[in-house]
Every structure is written in structure tokens, then in C-alpha cells.
Amino acid sequence: MVANTSSMDLSLTETQEMLRSTIRSLVSQEFPTQTLLDMDSKKNPFTTASWNKLTSSGWTSLLIPEIYGGEGGSLTDSAILFQELGRGPVPGPHFSSSVLGTLILLEIGSEDQKAQLLPELAAGKEIIGLAHTESEYDHEIVGMAASETHDCYILNGTKLFVQDVLGTTQLIITALLQPNKLGLFLVNSSTYGLEIQELDGWSTGVSNVHLNHVKIPKSSLLGTETSNGWVELFAAVERALPVLCAYQIGSCEAVFDMTVKYANKRHQFGVPIGKFQRVQDHIISQINYLDAATLSTYEALWKLDEGKETAKSSVHLAKALTSEAHYQICNASHEVHAGLGIMREYGLTLHTKLSRTLYHYFGDPKYHKTQLIRSLNL
Amino acid sequence: MNFEITFTPEQQEFQIRVRDWLKRNMPKGIEHPADPANLTRGGYEKQRELGHRLALEGWLYPTYPKEFGGGGLSPNEALIIEMELEKYDQILPPYYDSGGKLAAASIMVWGTQEQKSIFLPQILKGEVRTWQLLTEPEAGSDLANIQTTAIKNGNKYTVNGQKIYVGSSHGAEWSWMLANTDPGGKRHGNLSWFIVPMDLPGITWAPMDLIFAGNENGALSGFKNTVYFADVQIPTENLIGGENNGWQVADTHLEIEHGLMQGSLLGDHNLRRTLNACRKLKKRGNPLIADPSIQEILAELYIDSEVTRLFHIRIHWLRSSGQKISYQGPQAYLQMKRQALRAAKHTQDILGPYALVMDDKLSPEDGFIEVQQRGSIVAQHPGGTVEIQKLIMSRKLGLGKPSMKYGSKH
Numbered sequence: 001m002v003a004n005t006s007s008m009d010l011s012l013t014e015t016q017e018m019l020r021s022t023i024r025s026l027v028s029q030e031f032p033t034q035t036l037l038d039m040d041s042k043k044n045p046f047t048t049a050s051w052n053k054l055t056s057s058g059w060t061s062l063l064i065p066e067i068y069g070g071e072g073g074s075l076t077d078s079a080i081l082f083q084e085l086g087r088g089p090v091p092g093p094h095f096s097s098s099v100l101g102t103l104i105l106l107e108i109g110s111e112d113q114k115a116q117l118l119p120e121l122a123a124g125k126e127i128i129g130l131a132h133t134e135s136e137y138d139h140e141i142v143g144m145a146a147s148e149t150h151d152c153y154i155l156n157g158t159k160l161f162v163q164d165v166l167g168t169t170q171l172i173i174t175a176l177l178q179p180n181k182l183g184l185f186l187v188n189s190s191t192y193g194l195e196i197q198e199l200d201g202w203s204t205g206v207s208n209v210h211l212n213h214v215k216i217p218k219s220s221l222l223g224t225e226t227s228n229g230w231v232e233l234f235a236a237v238e239r240a241l242p243v244l245c246a247y248q249i250g251s252c253e254a255v256f257d258m259t260v261k262y263a264n265k266r267h268q269f270g271v272p273i274g275k276f277q278r279v280q281d282h283i284i285s286q287i288n289y290l291d292a293a294t295l296s297t298y299e300a301l302w303k304l305d306e307g308k309e310t311a312k313s314s315v316h317l318a319k320a321l322t323s324e325a326h327y328q329i330c331n332a333s334h335e336v337h338a339g340l341g342i343m344r345e346y347g348l349t350l351h352t353k354l355s356r357t358l359y360h361y362f363g364d365p366k367y368h369k370t371q372l373i374r375s376l377n378l
Numbered sequence: 379m380n381f382e383i384t385f386t387p388e389q390q391e392f393q394i395r396v397r398d399w400l401k402r403n404m405p406k407g408i409e410h411p412a413d414p415a416n417l418t419r420g421g422y423e424k425q426r427e428l429g430h431r432l433a434l435e436g437w438l439y440p441t442y443p444k445e446f447g448g449g450g451l452s453p454n455e456a457l458i459i460e461m462e463l464e465k466y467d468q469i470l471p472p473y474y475d476s477g478g479k480l481a482a483a484s485i486m487v488w489g490t491q492e493q494k495s496i497f498l499p500q501i502l503k504g505e506v507r508t509w510q511l512l513t514e515p516e517a518g519s520d521l522a523n524i525q526t527t528a529i530k531n532g533n534k535y536t537v538n539g540q541k542i543y544v545g546s547s548h549g550a551e552w553s554w555m556l557a558n559t560d561p562g563g564k565r566h567g568n569l570s571w572f573i574v575p576m577d578l579p580g581i582t583w584a585p586m587d588l589i590f591a592g593n594e595n596g597a598l599s600g601f602k603n604t605v606y607f608a609d610v611q612i613p614t615e616n617l618i619g620g621e622n623n624g625w626q627v628a629d630t631h632l633e634i635e636h637g638l639m640q641g642s643l644l645g646d647h648n649l650r651r652t653l654n655a656c657r658k659l660k661k662r663g664n665p666l667i668a669d670p671s672i673q674e675i676l677a678e679l680y681i682d683s684e685v686t687r688l689f690h691i692r693i694h695w696l697r698s699s700g701q702k703i704s705y706q707g708p709q710a711y712l713q714m715k716r717q718a719l720r721a722a723k724h725t726q727d728i729l730g731p732y733a734l735v736m737d738d739k740l741s742p743e744d745g746f747i748e749v750q751q752r753g754s755i756v757a758q759h760p761g762g763t764v765e766i767q768k769l770i771m772s773r774k775l776g777l778g779k780p781s782m783k784y785g786s787k788h
Contacts, residue, residue, distance in 0.1 A: 136661050137730045160740070161731040201736035202589075202751045208740075268520035278765040331719065331755070338518060338759040339543055344587045352589075352755065360730045366671070 010298075016080050023084035026054070031088045033347040039091055040204070040350055046092045046167045051127065054090070060098045061122035063106075068118035074305045075239060079246035079297070086250025089354050091205055093129050095247060096164040097121065100240040101128035104172055108184055108223040108232035117186075128186075129168040131159035131209040132233075139237075139362055144211075146175035146183045152215045153185065159209040163361055165189070165196055166207060172222070173211070174233070182229025184222040187214065203357040204350075237362055239304055241315050245297040245322040248358055251351045252293060252322075252329045256286050258348060259333045262340070273336070282332040289325035296321050313375040320368035326355040381691065383643070389454055396437070396462045403431045410467040412745035414474075414598035415547070415591060422548040425473040425597070429504035432459075438471055439482060439502040446486075446494055447502030453698045457643060464644045474546040474597045475501075477508035481554035481573060481618075487630050488571075488619030496615075497573055501552075509545030511555035511574070511605060519766050521556070522566050522625065526607060528557035535559070535572065535617070537580075537610040543760070544583065546591065547600035550576050556628065559621050569624030573616045580610035590749070592756035643690050646683040648721050648750050652676070655729055655742035666728060675724050682717045689713050705774035712767040715758050722754035 012020065030053045038044040062078050064070020078099060085094060102121055105114060105128075120126040134143050137160065144157040155175055165171060168189050177183040187194065193214040199206045223232065263274035263283060273279045300314035330352040334341045341348045363371070385393065405428055409421030417425075432438040433447065440456040442448020449455070460470055471478065478501040485497055500506045517523040526539025537557060544553070553574045560568035574581070583603040591599040619627035656667040656676065666672050689710040696703050725747060726733040735741055736748045758764055772778065 137732070138661065141662070161735070199735050199737055199740070201734050201741070201748045203731065203734040206731065206735070267516075268518060268523065273519075276765070278768065327723070334755050335758060335764065338763050339513065342588045342590070342592075342756050342759075344589065349589050356726065356734055356751065357731075359726065364727065364730065366727060 012080065016077060019077065020080050020084060023059075023081055024087070027084055027088050027090060030054075031090050033345075033350075036088055036090070036350055037344065037347065040353075041344075042198075048167070050090075050092060051124065051167060054085075054094065055124035058122075058124075060124040063099060063102050064118050064122045065106075068114060069122040070118065071122075074301075075243060076298070076301045076305055079243045079301050082243050082247040083250035083253070086247040086252075087254040089204075089247070089251045089254070089350060091164075093127050093164040093166070093168050095240075095244055096129040097127045097168065099243045100130055100236065101172060103236040103239050104130065104184065104233060105222070107236045108227050108229070110222075110224050113186075113222060126170055127168045128170045128172060129162070129165040129189075130172045130174075131162045131165060132172075132174045133162065134158070134160055137161055137360070142174050142176055142182060144175045146177055146185065148177075152217055153183070153221065155185070155187075155211045155214045155216065157211055159211070161199070162207050162209050163357075164205045165209060166198065166205065171209065173209070174229070177221075177229070180228075180230070182233065184229055184233065185216055185220050186222055187216050187220060191216065202353055204354050206357060238312060238315050241319050241362060242297050242300040242304065244358065244361070245293065245318050246301075248322050248326045248355070249290070249294050249297060251354055252286075252290050252326055255329050255333045255348065255351045256283075256290055259283055259286060259336050263336055279336055282335045286329045286332045289321075289329050293318070293322040293325035313372055316368040316372035316375060319363065320365040320372060323355075323359045323368075324365050327359055330355045383454070383457065383691070383694065385454060385458065389458060392455055393458045393462065396459055399435065400462055400466065404428065404466055404468075405431075408466065408468065408472075412743075412749045413590075414600040417547060417600050419548055422473065425468075426504065426507065428468065428472045429475075432470075432472070433503040438504050440470070442482065442486070442498070442502050447499035453694060457694070461644060469597055471504065472597060473507055474599045475507050476596050476599075477510035477545075477550070477552070477554040478506070479596060480510055481508055481552075484554075484571065484627050484630055485573075485618055488623075488627050493615070493618060497618075506551035508552040508554050508573075509550040509576070509605075511541040511544055511553045513543045514539065514541055519763055521628065522569065524556055524558045524569055526555075526557045527561055528559050528570060528572065528612065529561075530559065530614070530621070531611075533614050534611045535614065537572075537574075537607040537612055539607050541605045541607075542586065542602075544603045544605045545599065545601075547585075552576060553605070556624055559624075563622060566625040567622055569628070570621050571618045571624050571627050572612050573618060574610075574612055578610050578612070580608040582606050582608075588756070590752040590756040592753065592760050643687065643694060646686070647746070648718075648725070649679050649683045651743040651746050651750075652679060652721075652725050652728065655732070655747065658742065659729065659732065672728050675727050679721055679724050682720055686710070686713050686717050705771045708762075708767040708770040708774070711761065712764060712771070715764055715767070718750070718754040718757045722751050725750065 039046060059081055061070040062073040062081060066072040082095060105117055109117065117126065133139055144155065146153045146155055155173060159173065171187050171189055173185045173187050175183050175185065191214055193212040195210040197208040197210060199208060260283060263279055264272050266273050296314065296318040300311060300318040303311035303314050333348055334352065337348060340346055405424040408424045408428065409417055411417055429438055436444060436449025436451065437459050440449035440451040440459055441453060444450040463469055482498060482501045485494055489497065501508060512521060514525055516525050526537065526541065528535040528537045539557065553576055555572050555574050556569055557572060558568055559570040583605040585601045585603050588602055591602045653667065656672060657665055659666050661669060689706065693703060693706055693710055696706065729742065729747065732740065732742055733747050733751055736745050741748055
């Protein structure tokens, strides 16, 4: 029987399945729990070596069109990759460079800028991050203004709670050009006056970026005369978010697997604790959250890849569901693991901490619920 | 009806006396770090010093009989002491002494006259700090499954095994330990309690690496340890409540652990701190506290906090009027655990990344909010998981016992 190409099918293609299994084995081989714990405790922070482990096979080029030296893959392809990274969870500027940064460049970059930068990104030689949020932690607001001199721009101020900038070679820094025009500046991470301050606490990969009279050449402003900045940034974010969701979903899957395994292995009162209905309740809630997040995310990815008009609301739905799922799946796992789960060496807390960190990254569930309703035009 | 805790004129005088006394006796430089893991050795010693001074007045363990080193005071007077200590961010006892709390309660019920007069004064006067040694790798929720053995050998017990999630930082003089005294014996009929001096040969301990050490109702613990016993010799006089009677003894004191949280009457610190942060942090020019969508979340925090307070008001009333506490103990404990978890999420919903950061400049409320984020996860497990609280409540409510005729052993 010949499959009808238009019939519904939620499975991955053969190539996608191969991509998934290759990365899954790479992640479990190169990033065992102890390596991830050492990276987290900063005993052995993110380095070029850990970057190279993942990039040597060319995955950094997945979203980059072939004319710029990339593979011209779909967002769904990228999501499959990131879902596997989330299973670690593998930390580092992978999302910020190969997805968010890349998509921003594709949206706003002039032809010259794209031709110059995208091949470098594809080859994994340049690693970029986005320094955008400020003291109110609202990605719709920028207070920092770029002051213009005859030959350069000058940036002053602090970008707060910036995600995954350690290990980047360049940063896209946002600053106002006019009240309604946002400048996106590509700045070398080691520029004089730019200081990255890692932040401690119950979060992963968060830093402040201090800009003290940073002088940057005019050519570092991304885009052209007609660029608005906000429009292109948000278009890129909309495409990037479901890939971030996939990364969170990978983390959820790993936590779910860990929880089921433990519930079957751990005996109390003479039976595996998975026999107890109260324990089952936690695990059932996990799979319900996980499936809702996965289906909504892949539907959003499909809509974006196919250019469907309703993609926008699907993206908000996916991020609202996924952030909540990630948070609650980790909580449920702690309930099942009890004391064991809070031991750092066990590895669960790497996921828990990540679930908190990404909960509000580019909008918490409350924000996306509001945006969802708006985009539905009810 | 009267929901207000009212003090008699004598109690009001007592409050003034406690207040004045604390002004004179609070050790200078007493510490109250956001994360108790940061309590210094010096800070710990100051807590112990305050303990000694309070004990001289009978205020360290105020409700215990005077003859054993307590204060012979009423629950209201104990509350007064805690209210006044609260102003210095201190509680009773001012150091982590959960083993002392449980051991003292059990010795009062199960100890011989001699044991009472030897062991109680040292705990109640703050001469020793006691860790509780209950949990083991194979005995978590299923506490009856203790594998640590204590085998009688003349006038000693030889102890071998391992205990986890124990104690705090800076050591302890004693521990209060549950061990298996009859390895081949019947479940629930093979356990015994011991008071164990921690300096006995063969006892070693090492800190565990946890996201937060947590607490079991009382002063916070800075660290949790794994404690190892290798052929440790414990005198038979240190066995409390009789050999193989440990399950009955545990019933006495787990009830205490699940019911006495006087501190909850003194106000909700996390709510106060979140409100403070909402007054200081701004969004689009306005303080967060003025934002209706944030007020809605604050209402949830406030409601949860009120339910906790009311549950504890009732327990205080039941205790003060000499009535029996049943399901209300585990109910209040369950509520506190769940409240902590919900509060963490509400707080993050309000403060975003500010709730997670530990930084001199950026952390609201000196980092206490970040610590609550980690602590709320840990709080679900000590003193029995949420599932165990529900189990105890169900038993107290008589669930699964269709008629008295078929009543279970418990």
C-alpha cells in the first residue's frame, strides 16, 4: 500500500530517527552525570572542549541555509537535537548560538552580515549569545540606549539574568536607537569594558553582562536602514521558543525515566514503591504533563516549518505548557525520590534547577497564556 | 469563642521579664545566616551559649518539669519566650536539637526514674546537643526496616550500621538512635532506642552533599551527615523503653514530631519577605505590590499562610486545654510542607529570576528567598514524606477499618 502523503502522521522520518539515536548515544557517552555535575559545580565549567564534542559533527549548522554553508534543516530537526541535549541536561550556549543567535541573524542580518557570519556559526567557530533583559526582567522592555558618535556606538549599563553567555565569542546586545527602534549589536565577548559576571543561586547558566563605556564600530549594528529591531527579534524568538521547549522536554523525559526506574527498583514495606497508588499518582501526573508538552511543542514546530498561519498561538501554548510541565515533573520526581533526590550526586537537581531557570526564560507561563489569548483573537 | 491567644496579667508580666532578660543576655554577634550551611563555628557556639543561659531560667525547654531541668511552664509561657526570641530571629532551642526534643519526650514517657534523672537534665539544660539517627538507606518511609544492629553482649550493645540524613554542622554530644536488637525478629517487634554519646570509639560521620539540609521542626540544620557505626559499644543503661519495644516508643515521639510547631504561630517569614520584595522591586515604573495580577498571587500566599496559622492555633488550644491531638498534628505538618512548595512557585511567579539568585546586590531579602526555593523541595521529606503524613491522618481518621471488630493492630 502506498502511503498517502497528505495523511496524518506523528512519527519522525528515518533521517530524524537516526539523528535522535546518534545524539542520544553521544550525550550519554560524552556527558555522564559526573561530567555534568562537574560542569555545574564549576569544577570543570563549560569549555571549548565540551563545545567541540557536540559540534565536530556539524550540528551547529543545522538551521543555517545551504547557501551559507549550513544544512538547511527544519526547526523540527533542530528540536530533535535539542530534546536529546535536554536529556543530559547538557549545559552551554548551544541554544543561544545555534538556534536563537542563528535565527536572529537570519531575520535581521544584512546580506553581507549573513554571508560573513553564518558560515562561521555553521562551522562552530563563532559562538553567540543574546544579552537583552534588564532590571525588570521583561523581554519586551529595553532601557539601555546606544549613544552614537561620528565613528562608533557606545553602550553603558547592565544586562541582567542573561542566559548562557559563558563560552560565547560574540554577543548580540540590544540597545535603543530611538524610542521604538531597537538596535541589535554584535559585540565581541572580550571587548574592552564588557564584563561577564556569573550569578550564583538556584539557577543554571545565568550571568550579568556589565557594559562600561563599551565602544563598538558602526558596522556591528545588525540589519539595514529599514530594520526595526523589535520585529525581527520577536520573529526569531517565536521560531526559537519551540526548540527551547524541546530541550525542556528532553529534560522532562530524563526525569520521568529516572522516576519510573526508581519507583520500580526501590523497595519499602516489602514491595517496589511503584505499587503504591500515591506514588503512581505522581508518575501519572508526570506523563500527562510530558505528553501535553511534547505534542503541543511538535505541533508548533510543524506549523512553523509548514508556514501555517496559526503557528503563533501554538508557540505560546507550547511554552506555557512546557515550562509548567518541566517545573511540575521535577517536583513529582522529588516526591518519589524523597531524600535521594536532594543529593547532588544523584543528578536530579540538575534538572530541577534547570526547570526553575527556564520557567521564565522569554516569558513565564502567565505571560504566554496572556499572549495566547491575544493571538487567538477570540 | 475567642481566636485570640490571650495572656493573663501574670503572663503579661512574664513577657516583660523575658524581654528585659533577652536584652541583657542575648550573646553579641549571634548569627542568623540565610543559608544555615553558612553558620560559623563561632556562631554555633553563641547559639549554645544562649541555650545555656536560657536553661538557667528554665526557658530552654520551658514546658518540661523543673525537677528534670525544664521550666515547669505552660504552653502560653513557652509561646511568650518564642515570641520574644523571634525578635532576634532565634527559636527554641536556638540550635539544631531535634534529637533532644524527641529523646526528651520519649524519656519522659518511657525512661526509668534513673534514666530520667541522668539523661533529661543534660538535654533540657542544654549541656548536650542531640542528633536524631533514624533514617537509613533501606529505611526511609518504611522506618521499621532498620538494618543497623545493636546486639546485646553482656552489659553492652554492639552497634554496626549506617544512618543517613543526620544532624547538622559542628558536631553533637549525643544522638538518639533507633536500632535493630533482634535481626531475626518480628517486624515492629525488633527495634530499640538508645541514647548514644557521639564520642564513642567506632562512630564516624561525613557530610552529605545536598541542595539544602532542611529541618525537622526547629532550628535549621546546616548539613546532613552519614553516620557510620563499627562495633560501637553502648552501655545497656542507654537503652530507653525496653528491648524490642522501639516501635511503641517511636509512636510516642513521632506524634510529637508531627504535631508541635509552635513557630507557625509567630508569623510567616516567607510571606513577609515576599511582600518586602514586592514593595521594593518595580515593573514598568510601579512597585510589584501595586500590580493586580501580582496581588492575586499574593492573596494565594496569604490564604495558605492563614490556613497554616489556624491549624496551629487549634493545636495550641488543644494542648493548652489538655485535650488529645489526633489527625490535627499530621494535618498541620502536611499543610506546612505543601504550603512551602506552593509558596516557592508563587514567589517565583512574582519575582522571576530574582527569586533564584544568590547575589549580594540582586538577592531580595538577603538571600532568604533563594534559600526558600531550595528548602521548599527538601521540606517535603523530613519527619515523614507527604505520603506518610496522609497515611497517619488516614489511620487517625479510622480509614480502612470498617468496624471496631476488625480493627487493625495500629
